[in-house]
Amino acid sequence: KNQVEQSPQSLIILEGKNxxxxxxxxxxxxxxxxxxKQDTGRGPVSLTIMTFSENTKSNGRYTATLDADTKQSSxxxxxxxxxxxxxxxxxxxxxxxxxxxxxxxAGTRLAVHP
Amino acid sequence: xxxxxQHPSRVICKSGTSVKIECRSLxxxxxTMFWYRQFPKKSLMLMATSNEGSKATYEQGVEKDKFLIxxxxxxxxxxxVTSAHPEDSSFYICSARDASGGGYYGYTFGSGxxxxxx
Numbered sequence: 001k002n003q004v005e006q007s008p009q010s011l012i013i014l015e016g017k018n019x020x021x022x023x024x025x026x027x028x029x030x031x032x033x034x035x036x037k038q039d040t041g042r043g044p045v046s047l048t049i050m051t052f053s054e055n056t057k058s059n060g061r062y063t064a065t066l067d068a069d070t071k072q073s074s075x076x077x078x079x080x081x082x083x084x085x086x087x088x089x090x091x092x093x094x095x096x097x098x099x100x101x102x103x104x105x106a107g108t109r110l111a112v113h114p
Numbered sequence: 115x116x117x118x119x120q121h122p123s124r125v126i127c128k129s130g131t132s133v134k135i136e137c138r139s140l141x142x143x144x145x146t147m148f149w150y151r152q153f154p155k156k157s158l159m160l161m162a163t164s165n166e167g168s169k170a171t172y173e174q175g176v177e178k179d180k181f182l183i184x185x186x187x188x189x190x191x192x193x194x195v196t197s198a199h200p201e202d203s204s205f206y207i208c209s210a211r212d213a214s215g216g217g218y219y220g221y222t223f224g225s226g227x228x229x230x231x232x
Contacts, residue, residue: 041226042225043209043224043226046222102160
């Protein structure tokens with residue numbers, strides 16, 4: 001069964017600190033892995049996307065890693081800001097019958113406190 | 115970059131009435147759009163895949179007569195919640211798929227619609 005599991009479920013950090021969010025997946029056949037940021041009451045916004053051959057991708061203060069062998073990904077946030085408070089969703093794309101099917105993780109709810 | 119506009123952002127309706135939600139791709143053509151439902155503190159749940167010019171494909175357990183989807187053009191898909199009931203109250207999000215290059219599709223999400231049925 002295709003699954004995406006994220007940890008921790010929620011996280012509180014102080015402004016300026018770094019944090020790392022985890023994503024483990026069992027998706028086959030794997031196509032790519034995406035991280036999205038979702039502010040409360042808004043739609044998800046893409047942060048990074050990585051294919052099988054990529055093991056790191058950065059977008060400003062966000063750096064995603066991918067280990068396709070262990071089927072793990074992480075999202076590292078550097079020098080956190082209050083505006084980073086949001087849910088971060090790991091989404092794995094699986095090839096299914098000639099098109100891609102998105103498998104969503106439950107998300108990590110990050111709260112950055114001053 | 116790709117932009118998807120979803121309207122309205124919030125709607126309150128009475129039980130028994132119907133509500134239409136629009137999803138537009140503003141700067142690209144989307145032959146395929148997706149409709150999701152999201153419960154509080156939960157992740158997105160795919161309801162249906164909307165294909166331009168053909169019938170939508172609904173996920174198991176989603177009533178197609180309850181949630182009508184129309185994708186009449188390459189830039190517009192609509193979701194109509196018919197005979198709405200309080201249990202239909204939720205956050206609905208659309209997504210459009212574009213061929214963003216690099217060997218994979220881009221999935222751009224709308225900003226969501228908060229539906230409250232009273």
